[in-house]
Amino acid sequence: MKASQNTFAPRSSIDQAARKTLPSFGKHANLIVIGAGAFGGWSALHLLRRGFKVTLIDAWGPGNSRSSSGDETRVIRSTYGSNEAYFDLNVRALQLWKENEVRFRKKLFFNTGVLWFCYGEKTPLVDDSLPFAKKHTMQYEYLTPQEMMVRFPAISTQSLHHAYLDPFGGYLMAREATRCVQQSFVKEGGNYVQAHVKPVMNNQTMDSIMLSNGNQLRADAYLFACGAWLGELFPTVLGHLITCTKQEVYYFGTPAGTAPSFDELPVWVDVDGTDFYYGIPGNTHRGFKIGVDLRGEIFNPTTGERTHTPEALDKARKFIGYRFPALKDAPLVEYRVCPYENAPDGNFIFDLHPETENVFLLGGGSGHGFKHGPALGELVADVLSGNKKAPDLFSLHR
């Protein structure tokens, strides 16, 4: 795998590596999914709906504060530069989010649109996605700085050439959605266990897993979707591929009386080519949320202290004062530390553990995986039931 520049545009071309067809299983096979975040939770739900007997296990619970899926909100956007595979995956995910929020009876997707701040005449990250948007009849709207000032007076347009508004994107209630998926899984007949899991490897098959409650569970196949923990669980296979970094998001307090002008903004991304600050409205009134796509320090997702880094916060403050002048002196009202589970090239990993015939690895969300959860879970169910080949893009040997 080669390194990518950032989360917003994983490398699209892959080395031609022969990918073995992954094993598949008969309808009533007994499967265990470890990790109830966006990747594991949705996979377990789709596998269950295919007729498999499924147990889902999580050490700290779905959407827990240590997990990547545990923050309030996550962006859902189709824009992936020239990477059509993720554009298409997002289109399917969006459809599944909409269908499932009806099934869950919970509003999880907020269609605010996504506003891309573009500094130059051409911004490959956005412009290269325009043909895909056209293909799906999901076109973006081009806004001049003058038009932006009228529509979004809270935003300063300094140094911007234009903006694009993707009216189909928005944000997802992440923590709540992760819990909804697990609750639905149980309601629909799945077995959920809260325990920490240790894999027990035995030549080419995994016989069983050990649970922290002393139980030993056996299944026909095991899917490990343990986010930032995958590297330490499988050090020889994933230790060098999944790196966990400390990522911070901040919630700033808007001045009294101005909240609506910030709450009603779309999701926005500042495509300055270096830092990539982005913001998400809503957040059940926790404040004006901003994040940055720069990779933080290496982090241990179990023992790492969740405190903010003063220099990173200072930079974020400077940025919001520049782009949102009314927030120049806004106080920090909350913050959150989440782990990125980075694959070197930013692409997801879905593959068989190379030393086994029944252990599957799913992860490498790399700071952009949440939105894709339902479509990725569907893909996992398609592959394990023998209906589809796993994409080369997600292979361990790409």
Ligand SMILES: Cc1cc2nc3c(=O)[nH]c(=O)nc-3n(C[C@H](O)[C@H](O)[C@H](O)COP(=O)(O)OP(=O)(O)OC[C@H]3O[C@@H](n4cnc5c(N)ncnc54)[C@H](O)[C@@H]3O)c2cc1C
């Ligand atoms: C700051 C930040 C901003 C992001 N922004 C976006 C965004 O805007 N849009 C987007 O789409 N994505 C975004 N992402 C990425 C997205 O959140 C992740 O890719 C996604 O949540 C990963 O889900 P996961 O299921 O792989 O991992 P997790 O959510 O971390 O789930 C893994 C689970 O495994 C469990 N586990 C671990 N080890 C064990 C064990 N041994 N036994 C049992 N259970 C175990 C954990 O408790 C955890 O619940 C962002 C991530 C961060 C950190």
